Amino acid sequence: MMDTICTEKFYGGKVRKRKLKSNVNWVKTYRVMPSHILGPTQFWQVFHRQVDALTTAAEYSTKTDTLCTFAYQRPSDGSRRFVVAHPEVYWWYYKAKPQEERCSYEVIPKDSPCWLYLDLEYPVELNPLCNGSRMTRTLIDIIRVYLLTHYHLLCDRNNFLILDSTSSTKFSRHVIFTMKDMAFKDNSHVGKFIKIIYNDIMLYLKSDMQSHGILNQFNKVDIEEMLVETDHGKKLFVDSGVYTKNRQFRVYLSTKWGKQSHLTVSTDCTHNPVNKCRDKELGIFLDSLISYFPNKQNLILLEFFNRSDVKAQLYSKTTPTQYSHKSDNQSSPYPEIDKYISNLVDPGKIRIVKYSDKTKTLRYEIYGNRYCENIGRCHKSNNIYWIVDLNKKKLYQKCHDEDCSDFLSTPKSLPEEIAFMLDIEGDTLISRLTVNENIT
Structure with a gap:
């Protein structure tokens, strides 16, 4: 709803x-x-x-x-x-909002570009001698070397935004790696990358390994310090379970419900802002968002499948094929159909039209006309949309209201002149669309 x-x-x-x-x-x-x-x-x-x-x-x-x-x-x-x-x-x-009511999370969409992020924590009572700040620096430095080794990516501590919500009972930090026009393909790739580092460290500490190309560059005592006591035994202070699909990740200045442990910038954070805003707090908030990229086309995406399968390529080259022919405009490759839909929904207007090459459909989002055939009247707030099936040469109405989610209006046939145009020119128009999109 x-x-x-x-x-x-x-x-x-x-x-x-x-x-x-x-x-x-x-x-x-x-x-x-x-x-x-x-x-x-x-x-x-x-x-x-x-x-x-x-x-x-x-x-x-x-x-x-x-x-x-x-x-x-x-x-x-x-x-x-x-x-x-x-x-x-x-x-x-x-x-x-009042400070005590700031209980907000960013939903990190699956299959969406995102920054590398970490959730660091350990119980204070079981680890009274741990120095969380030093442990964080050690982990950041290790990640920097892994990024350099696998992606030839040179970065420093200033690229890491450190947010802290430590309480008297729990050490808790969020760390976000930020670099302009650079991101991981999605959080599953981040998860695989972090788990490789996690497993390398655990193997290095639990075995008598004398040689490890990356970890040998660090003092082993500093690495051992990252191993903490928990109710379930010893483990790294890294939560490796935060890379699931559509993960909810707490945002800047937020606390968990019923608690007063707000995420604030850590005193040892030396982060250089990526989003430079007049309002400094807004800039921190934007930098802390894992999946917010206002200019995706310029993104270089890092992919990590396993240690021997690592890639870095432009966002535009990794976009799934089924989305490459969608058009987010008020017009489509079929001006005759656009005109027909415009007349059909008048006095409403076409807000946006999307073309899908995979399903051979046009989707027209409408504003200014909320009449729904399912209820026989206009919805109070939810808009309607029309689907045109180019294969069947039919169109039908749907809407965004939850109660009408399964409703499909009686299919209407496209006018004969448009149906004829689709038979003669359809393939040509689609080919032309593909060529134009490859140019832009």
Whole structure:
């Protein structure tokens, strides 16, 4: 189920009135983010289901506005809701929430580019002599050498953003490797890369190995210090289980529900910002997001399948074929069909049209006309869309309302002149589309 934006609900009610220096009372019920022609899209939708949020974020993102999916826990019971928004817009409302209510997570989409990230932790009571800061530096330096060895990638400690939420009972840090126009293909590749390092260290420490090309460069005592006591025995202070599909990862300044251990920049962090913003806090927030890349086309993606199968290539060359012929515009390779759909949904407009080469379909997202054949009236908030099946020369209406998710309107035949055009020119048009996209 999807709800429209309600910022008052999101950050917990009215902003307290306060007097400004000019003695003008702050009387707004909630702070509405000012809109600017060069600013990010104000798109904001709240969902009960993560899958719906992820689908919407993918569908509504554009080359100029990348939308992300965030999860937040409700103060009353800790239950989770999902927000799709531009990160700058989310930050605007998120930072206005009372500190104790900042329980937010970034959802890292599967099969999506992401930065290398680490979740470091150990129980303080069982490890009273551990120096978490020194252990973090040792691990970062080891990762730097692995990046240099496998990808010829030279980086330093300034490329690592260190966030800390350590409490009296638990050492806890998030470490994010940030480098402009550089990312891993997805978090499964990050997971494989980190697990290789993890296993190398464990083997090096548990056996009497005298030689290891990378680890021999470090003091073995420093490496041994990263091995900590837990309730389940000794292990590295690295959580290797945070690389699952659609992982939720706590964001900057956030705490877990019911606790007061907020993620803040560690005192030993020397990170150089990638997202340089006038608002320094916004820049930290953007840098801390694992899967936010506003300019994916320039990304160099690092792939790691195993120690002998390592690659680095441009994002555009690794994009799956089935997506390469999609067009995120208000027009398609079939202007006659575009015109027909425009007349069909009038007074509504085509917001976006996507062409899929794999299914040979056109998908028209509509705004300004929410009439749904399933309920026989307009939806209050959810938009509709039309699917054109080019093989069958049929079209049908669907909508984004959860109650109508399985609904498919009675198929309508395309006009004869358009059907004839598809028979004669279809292959030519698709070939032309492929050539043009290869050029751009």
